[in-house]
Amino acid sequence: MSSLTFTHEMFRKYYAEDFPLNTSVPFIEKREFGFALFENQMVRHKSFRSIEEVKFFLQSFVPCDVYFSCAYYENPTAEMERKNWLGADLIFDIDADHIPTPCERIHDRWVCGNCGFVGRGVMPERCPLCSGEKLSAETWPCEVCLEAAKIEAIKLLDVLQDDFGFSKSELRVFFSGHRGYHVHVECEAVKALDSMARKEIVDYVSGLGLETSLPHVKERSFKKRFPLETVKSFSFGWSRRLTDGLQTFLSSVKEDDLRKLGFRKDAVNVIMQRKDGILRDLYNSGMVHTVRGVGLKTWEKLVKHIATLQSVKIDTVVTTDVHRLIRMPETLNSKTGFKKADVQISAIDDFDPFRDAIAFRKGMVKVRVLDVPKFRIGDETFGPYRDRKVELPTAAALLLVCKGRAEVVENV
């Protein structure tokens, strides 16, 4: 059996036997559906009246990826200009690709399209061997990366609930089935927001354009202490995030961290010596004492750094696109064979993508693995493997085959 036949067969089995009919798709009849087929084709502008109809389509045609529009249309099957847009959910996409993690050096590869050279970690601008610039990346859904993505999702949920006032029932969180999380906001208030309004929400969430400058120096010489302009007077929103962030950062700061930010040696010394006093002041009044040796510029740099730490790393293009097709919940991701799985907001800390998004729990499959780092499915750990034949549980084998790092074989 070829790898493609294997994947196709597994997907067919899932849609015929396991795809849940209670998958919630609000206003299903107003959405456009799109499918990527195993034959490398994209089918768009489909529409369904019920989840049963969707299931029937899925088990008959067995697409490799399934999408629906965040938008609602009067005529979902018409061509783009004639669909008549009625509104759209607000969607956030958090992808490990947008978050720097220490492990990408270990598991990510890139290939030069010119000479075939394979490198690891962050893709350079040009191939070190032939100077070719046509490089393509191969990523890996690793635990560290996915944990980093989850932390971003948690930060985002905090912003959406506290600042934007959305209730838990208006928010839905999903593991994307590959390297990240999706957050869908489904409520009347956001539907009509245009792309520009959504852009402002993106900027808010990611802290772009946040005013981090501090009051004028003159004021300082009078008062000997100054408020952090954006921090003062509010115990919510970005004010709170900056104060909280400063406290967390300062309470565990090492000299090295400060030096990495480019602070001068004397400034580093002063901050390290007096950080308890600074923290106490911050905590009591949201004010910062002026300290000899630490100038306004240094403070501004510090606040900027905190803002970066507190910002949420999202894919900006997804949120601003009011016609976006997004992966449908409970369908399989062809990059992994995992499900786009529902995440309970109150239990997000305990969500484990390598356990909760697994679609196949039975059977063993023999594969020849090309190259793969150590990975886990449920409670079992596998690998690392390199150029080896092994027998693996279906979900593990499917993951490797989908990522193009293994092939199905007859015998081990």
Added chain:
Amino acid sequence: MQTATIKFTKNDLAKYPFLKEAADYVKTLELKIEDLASPEFSQILERAKERVEEAILYTIVSRKLQNEEVEILSFPTATMLAAATENSFIKRRYALAEAKQTYNDLKFEPRAKILAIAENFQWKILTVNAEEAAAPYEFKLHFTNYLKNTTSLRERKWKLVNRPLTHGNVYLTKNETARLLSEEVRRHIEKRLEIKELPKLPQKITETAETLKSLTIEKIGKAEIEGIPKTVNKEAFPPCITALYEAASKGRHISHIARFTLTTFLVNIGMPTENIVDLFRASSDFNERLTRYQVEHIAGERGSRTRYKPPKCQTLQTHGVCTNPDTQCKEKTHHPLVYYRKRIRDLK
């Protein structure tokens, strides 16, 4: 917390003739379009013409509250006049001028009246009590209403990220609330002027509209509108476009939005479709048929027949396409095409 129970006086309706109550009042008079041309309404038509004239010349519409009746009725008449010109400059200008005057009046109104006018536009707005927020803030407005009325404002202070926001509400001073309400008024009037098909208008009205049009041509004729020269000048590209152009011609991977930006930019400065398709030829996933289709689509040669414009600088910043902004970028440039046009002029 406080909700509006205020009833608008006739004087209020004269000052704020766009209110629903004003429209209701006009309706009770059961006027027809033809009536406007009759002599007994000459005062109204005269005042309506004056409203639009003031807008064109000074971008303001002063209030004449001695004759409330005329003031109220001249507003829908002026709207019709502006629509009858079928000139987008006049329409935009008129909406802006009415909004400006509204701001000047609103600033000095008591809280309750501001609240009542805001609720007329279905704003989700509440007054703020002293314990809730520090002194300058008097109102809190739902962020959806806030965003609808700030996305065209360019000052940094209006960016949502720089506003106190909690539980879905943005805190505002009275002055700021008045400013956003006037923006709502501008959008409201612009929308009323968007009529696709005009009803049959009396000759007197169409004549007046013609007069207003010639006044406008005289006025904006002064501000020379310079077109973009036909030949493409790469030296005048803004830094973001230079970087994208480089990347594309070397076949380096560039994101979807970056491709869109580059293509729309090149289309708009008059680069032929053929040359743009060629530019992407070096890319490893180049597909001639698809690229040609996309470029032609963006150029308005297919599909919806609209020629797309590149995104504004602000949008490019959000998506990380803005790179190495130079001094010209920072000095009042808000759009890559504006940069290009200005640079071309400077290079001459």
